[in-house]
Amino acid sequence: MYLDFFDRLKLLPAILAVCLASLPGTTCRPTARAQEPSTDPFYKPPAGFELEPPGAILRQRQVASSFLGLIADPVEAYQLVYRTTAIDGSSIAAVTTVFKPFHPMTDRFISFQTAYDSSSVTCEPSYQYQLGVVQTDLISPMEMFFIQRHILQGYVVASPDHEGPDAALDPGRLAGMVVLDGMRAVVNFQDTIGLSTRPPAIVGMGYSGGAIATGWAASLHSAYAPELNIKGWAQGGTPSNLTVGFTPAAIDGLCKPGAYGAQLQPVIDSIITEQGRCLLDFANSHCFLADLLNFANQSIFSTDVQTLGHGILQQPTIHSILAENILGANKQETPIAPVLIYHGTQNEVIPYSNATALVKSWWNNKASVTFIAYANHGHTSTPFLSLPDVGRFIESAFAGTVQTGCSSTMITSSLLDPDASSSELELAAAAVVNALRVASERDEDMTKRISVRRRTVINA
Known part of the structure; x- marks a missing residue:
């Protein structure tokens, strides 16, 4: 059969996945090539799942996660199918991917909502994170480097498919419930991933499309999942009004x-x-x-x-x-945990006024909101520039030391400022280096084994 260049290119990650999976010392090996959610039976909930409570785990599996589908991520990764709720109140199932560090903190985890911004199920993070998958999304795989920064600090990180089973882009209320039920699923799974504190502390975070899910989860927390021990929320580039980007x-x-x-x-x-x-x-x-x-x-x-x-x-x-999906419009849907909102003043995708309107609304409704504006920065540069501020907020949220009430700060730092984000970027870079080191060690081990076998044959 004739394959053109692009067909051959699509086969490369799958071939690499098989090669990496066969290396000795692989902690989590894919037993088969990852399947798209539309054809993978794992994503289909079992009969009668509707009778289970929100957050109940319906299926689970261990997977091989990766950087850009090509480089194996040397951490344990699990996927959970769990019961959650559709807009009309009916039962649906969603998936969250859980990353466990080698030596995790045992009393907390982070829920990271990625900005996959797509209405195709092929773009679900749970699929795109897997080793050997052709990276058609790129956003979730790129945000994997942000996730790794938290993993290297010892956090368990969960990343839900917050658009639900049919990739419903933009309905914030749906995303909020999927996020909260994903947190419930992780709590139900805490023994396997080494979380011993009951209930574990949680911080939710997301940027851009991930901020839709994060903001709505924060808004629905008190009414939908009040038992969750959520310590804070960090959201940036928030599209609080869906008329922006109506595509x-x-x-x-x-x-x-x-x-x-x-x-x-x-x-x-x-x-x-x-x-x-x-x-x-x-x-x-x-x-x-x-x-x-x-x-x-x-x-x-x-x-x-x-x-x-x-x-x-x-x-x-x-x-x-x-109108139903304007974040901050309903006083009864005000976050009860502290929130960090950050935004670039020159954001060309989500207007700065979107952020300030949301902040003022939540301030008026007595939420504790820290607002950080990055002067002269746009949608793409802000998540990098904000790394230190987001990191400090997460630490403070878990420690319970976030300042209550309202505060606003304008940051004038540049991405060229060596003190602005170097330590945080080093953490992300270290994740890639660590993955390459593990792969290199496996290669070296394989070479030694082959060499020993050759000497054995010659001596015989």
Whole structure:
């Protein structure tokens, strides 16, 4: 069979995964090539799961995690399928990936919500994290380096597929419940991963699309999962209003069954054009970066895409759903644990005003919010510049020393400032070096074994 260059390129990670899995000393070996969530039976919940409480573990497995799908991550990694809740209150199942350091702190863990920003199930972090998977998403694999920084500090880290089983991008309430139930699942799994404190302390964090899930989990904590021992939340580049970034992927995500499909799908079907349908179909099967390229130089408000033009945001059903997902709009949904919100003043993706509006709302509702603004920084540079501040907040949250009340700080540091983030970046770099070191040691061990066998044959 003829394979073109790109077909061969797609086979490379799978071949590498098999080679790495066969090396001696591998702690966690994939027994088969990772399957996409749509075809992997692991993702399908067992019959009768609806009767289980939210956060109940339905399936579990150990997997080989990786850097960019190519380099084995030398930590224990587990995946849990757990019961959670859809927008309409029905039972659905989601997956969280749990990373355990060699010597974990036993009284706490971090829930890291990645910004995978896609309405395709192929982009779910639980799939993209696995060794041998072609990196079609890139965002979750890149954020793996941020996760490693916490692992190297001794934190157990859980990263949920917060868009749920059908990749419902943007419905914050759904993401919030999936995150909280993912935390419950980790608590239920704590003996296996070495957490001895009951209940363990938790900090949730996320940037950009991950901040949607983090912010909504913080908002729903007191009503949906008050028993969780959550010490704080760190969120940056927060899209608190979904009218910002209302894209084909967002529309497709909001139309998913676990989200608002029953109400929204008939409306979209009545206004979508043939070109618009092609855009939605593309979003349903591709990840964020491909979506951006495919949607370049087009507007969701064009009548070539949908017949209402700019009036789409005023369509009653759409307007109601978007209003329901404005973070901070409901006083009853105010975080009860301290929150760090950080944002670049020149954020070209999520306007700075999005962050300040959310901060003012939560301040007015008596939440403890620390707001840090990074002067002259945009959406991409801010998560790097914020590494030291986020790290300090997490430590303080676990220690219970976060200042209560409201505070606001404007940071004028540059990414070129050697004191700005060097120590934190060194931690992330150390994670890669450590992975390469482990791979190198395995290579050396394999070479020694081969050499011994050769000498044995010659002597014989």
